[in-house]
Amino acid sequence: MVKLLAGLTAGTMICLLPSRGLLPGTQLCSVPRQRLHKLASVQNVRMLGPKKVQSLLYPFSQVEPYLDRSVDRSQFQHFHPSVEDMTKAETLFLSSPSHKIDYRISAERLDHVPVLKPPEVCFIGRSNVGKSSLIRALFSLTPEVEVRVSKTPGHTKKMNFFQVGRAFTIVDMPGYGHRSPKDFVDMVEPYLFIRENLVRTFLLVDGSVGLQQADLIAMEMCEEIRRPYVMVLTKIDKPGNGTLLRNLMSLQDTVRRNTTSCYPQPLLISSLNFCGIYLLRCFIAHVTGSISLTDTSLS
Template structure:
């Protein structure tokens, strides 16, 4: 009787753990590849590949549209970048390891990018979307905000590494500062930090603290606006103009163009892939871009 009760309790705890944080072997999104996006109408294709194009028609003449298209690669550039996010016998894409302290961080030679943001900003879902062409890559997507407690490392062949950082804010790890600050300060191969901002909330106080830290360390970073499918075009446009003004007036190491993404609709994912491949030194856009 006791053994039966113990087994039932153990099964219950296991099921609870699995529902809290599942290791997702995701199905390939139907729009994960550009060849499928190109089958769409011109308007929808442009909206997915270059999300700002759906908003620009609502801009007033006083706003310089060029500021929102500083990085605007060609379709061919997007296709070239996609090849690095596609696994092959020469390009292994995989989860590498996790670390809770700097002495656990792996020694990697590839240039590295990291993703950080408030808990529940959609960080793990975005990384899962970026790696959607490699469905065997295990990306942990928590159903509970603040569940990510470690630095999770993914490697894309010899091209670059990507790091999923713990979320800050609600239910953030108590040792977040002890884990993240040393990594940001000491990681020699870190070439860009992607700071995620919820499109429905905008820059919050915790985000401003993260911006202050990145500015203090003189680290190059990028603002990525997530969950755009949940926000109307008017609110999105207002947020983009506000972020553009914030970057121009209050930052010195932030890339001047915010990126719009939706992991659900897959908009902006191809553009962000291309930017990652670009900043890690694996692609020089053919168009006149930075």
């Protein structure tokens, strides 16, 4: 597995200062402080038309009409919380004096990371899969958290930890694929194997191109580690419904045939129009034990 992953690489990174996890001379584009995005909150989404609300909160509804009647829909609706639960979950992503959301630390090795008590979730994926954009969207309710993104893919060299009050920590891992760190495996595998408070890994796949060979290798790594992980299909706003549906069904078939530790439902995300962000926030709050949900499945 180490040999297989040696050629995988880092994607775009999130950091708060130019020196965090970037090579000397790397150009950064700063995202200036701004008002809340109009779709950052569930409350604002609920003011839209019923079809728009449904597609943003439950993105599978966009492609469901195109599925053959014989396809089992339940595999895509294991996690189907109520709108009220999603509203409750998003309060955890609002920073306050008693619940501060901020960058905590960057590290090249697990032994460089302090022991953090809150449960952790981490995000991994290929370069340019949209990992930094996704995390930025998750934190869109807290614009005071400054996000900086490298213009050149492959310059993220560290694990970046973002603490969400005392509830949980979100970890932005170095990516794999083009221009990955040479020590990617030495950095990432120990964290995934032995980090005691890691409760879920989110493996991102580009929804516009579907599973790539590097993604299959990453899935194999997650299976060898035997810790729970979730597939996330990003950029679902880019392809047409036909392409998205083919990529989704291919991914779902691979999960069903070849995995034992993967959550059976892939999550669909568009960081551009916030589709699925509310569901992902709720899922994170749920798996970290931060909130109690009234129901998690579609009855």
